[in-house]
Amino acid sequence: MTHIVVDPVTRIEGHLRIEAEVDGGQVREAWSSSTMFRGIEIILKGRDPRDAWAFTQRICGVCTTVHAIASIRAVENAIGAQPPPNARLLRNLIIGAQCVHDHVIHFYHLHALDWVDIVSALSADPAKTASLAQSISDWPLSSRAYFTEVRDRLKGFVATGRLGPFANAYWGHPAYRLPPEANLMAVGHYLQALDFQRQFIRLHAVLGGKNPHLQSFLVGGMATPVDPDSQNSINAGTLAELSKLVADARDFVARVYIPDLLAIASFYKDWASTGSGVGSYLAYGEYPEGDGAQPALFLPRGIIRQRDLSKVEPMNQEKISEYVKHSWYNYASGDDHGLHPFKGETVPNYIGPKPPYERLYLDRKYSWLKSPRYDGEPMEVGPLARMLVAYASGHPRVKPLVDKALATLGVGPQALFSTLGRMAARAIETQVVAEKMQDWVDEMGENMARRDYRICDNSKWEPSTWPAECWGAGFHEAPRGALGHWVHIKDGTIINYQCVVPSTWNAGPRDAAAKRGPYEQALIGTPVAKEDQPLEILRTVHSFDPCMACGVHVLDNRRRELVYVRLV
C-alpha cells in the first residue's frame, strides 16, 4: 500500500489536494481536500444586498459572471423583483457565452494534456496528420502544409527550453495512447482554440462594455439599455455582431471540438468504465425560457439517483444541507448534523497539521470545503449532471446528440457514468448551448421590433418596498456545475449569505455518515501505472473541471513546480 499525495491538482499552490492509497496498481481509498479558506459570507454580512453581486463577482477570477448571476437571482427572489424578458435574454446570452468559452478552454488547454502527449507530436508525419484530420471533419485548416507548420513551430518552441504550458507534465507516460498524428492534430487544435476563445469572449465586451468585470448586472434586470436608435445601447448592429460570434462558435464546436473529442475518446474507451463516482446527479437547470417565478428552463432541473435514467426527481432546495464533520468549521449545534444554507454558519476551526506537513489528519477534519448533501446523499454536479437530467427527461436536442455520440463510440448509456462520460457531456453541452444562443439573439430582435425595450424592473429598487425580513435563493448552472447563493435580508441589509459552489459539491470531503464526496468516490478503482506519476488520478479529477480559485494569488519570485507528487 502506497500513500500518494497530489498537491496541487490544479496549477495553483494550496488549493486542491488529493491523498490516495494505491495498491496493486489501483486507487483503493481517496481523500479530497481544499487547503485554502474561503468565506465570502463573512465579507457580505451587513452590506446592501443590491451590492452583493459586485463582491461575489470577485470570488473567482474565472467565474466572475457566474457569481454575479447567482447573487442577483438570490436577491430578486428575496425581494420579489421580476426582470423583464430582455434582461432574461441578455443574461442567457452571457451565461451561454461563459459556458461555451469555459468548456472549450477546459478541453483544449487543461484536460487534453492528460490525454495528448505533446512530445510524441514532434515525431508525427504531417501528411498522415492531415489525412487523419480530414477523415474526421471538413474543417479547412487541415492541410499537410498547416500541420508541417504546427510541428515546426512546436519544435522551435521546445528548443527554447521554456516549455510554458507543456512543462512539468508526464510526457512518455505509458498511459498515453494516441498515435503521433493524433497528438499533432490536437496540438494544432490547441492553438486554434486559443485563437477562438480570444475572439469569442468579445461577446462580453459587446454586451457589457470594455471593463473586463461585467458592470451591467443589476438587481431587477440589467443596466445595459436596449434601443435600436441609440449608439450606446443594444441595437441592430449589436445583434448582428452577436449573431456572427455565435455562428463562429457553433462552427468551431461542431467541426473541431466534437470530432476531436470523439477521436480521442475512441483510443481511451476503458475510461468509459472508470471514474464513475457517486452515481447521483443534481442539476438546478438553466436558461429560463419564460418570465415569472417558476419559468420553464431550456436545460431542465432535477435529480437522478443511483444511475437510474428511467426517472428524474424534482429538485427541492429544502433538502440541501451542508456538513462540517470533516471540514475545518464548527457548527454551534454540533458537527453531526447538516445545516440548510439559510441557517448556514461559517465559523472556521482549523485543527489540521501545521504546514509544512506530510499528511492531513484524514480521520478528523481535513478540508476547507464543507460537504453539501441532497436529502443526505452526495451528488455530482456539472455538465454530466445537466446532460443526464436532460437526456433522461427526453430533451429534444440533448437526447439525439448523446445517442449519436454513444453510437459512434459503440457504447451504451452506462458509459456516461465515467471519466469519459464527463468529457463527452461537456462537449455535447457546448454544442447544444452554442446552437441555442442564436434563438436568444433572435428573440431580442423580435422584442425590439415590438418596441419592447424594457430591461429592468425598478419597482423593487428602494429597500422601503421590501419586506422587513426576507429570504431568497438564487440558482445558476455555472460551467462547472450547480451554483446556489442563499441570502437572508433584514431591514435592508444582509444578515446571512451562503454560497454552495460546484466544487464544494464535487470536491467536498466525507460527511457525518462517512460517505465519500464525488471526487473521492470517483477515484476508487482508478488505475495507477506509475505511483510517482499519477497521471490517471489527474485525468479523473480534471474531468470534473476543478476550480478552487477563490483566494490569493500574489506574485512570488520563487519559481514553483506546478504539480508535485510525494510518496509518503
Added chain:
Amino acid sequence: MGEGTPLLVLGLGNVLCGDDGLGAIGVHLLKTWYQAPKGAELVDGGTLGLSLLPLLQDAERVVIIDAIRSAGAKPGTPVHLRGDDVAQAVRERLSPHQIGVADLLDGARLLGCCPRKMTLLGLVPENLTLGVGLSPAVERAMPRLVERIVGEARALGFAFRRRPCDAEEPRLDDACDVAGVLGLRRKGR
C-alpha cells in the same frame, strides 16, 4: 484584432483578500485623482486570467500594478520590475485558474506573437487573508505608488493631469474603500 491601446495601466489582484487588492485600488486612485491622457486606458483586472489576454495583446505598452512579495522587505516597500522579470512575474501571477494567462501567453509565444515590453510597479503586501481593506503600512504607501505610476507614464510620453480637488480632500481610507473600487458608491452612502 481590436485597435491598439497605446498605454494600458493594469491593476491586478483580489480586492477581497486584503493587500492583494492594492493593484485594483491603485488604478482606482489614479482614476479618481488624475485625468488620463488620450491613448491611456486604466483597467482593474482583478484576478481575471484569460479574459485579460485580448487587452494585453492589443496594448503597445503595459504598466502592471500589483502586490509583490520580496524576501526580507517590509510591507509597503516599493518594487519595480522591468523586462524579462515582468514577464516571469506575470506568468506566475496570471494563473488564478488551472489554466491562466500564463499558459496563454506561452501559447501566444507558440503562435509566434512576441510578448511586448512591460513594466511592473508594486508594493510589498502585509496581509493577504480574506477581508476587504488595506493594512496601514500599505495604505500609507498608496499615494506614492500612484505618483510612481504617473511618473512612469510620463517617461513613456503620457501626461496624466491632477484633477482639481473639491473643497476637501477625501480621507485616504475613504478613497481606498472597496465599494468605490467596485463602482458601488451611491449618493448618501
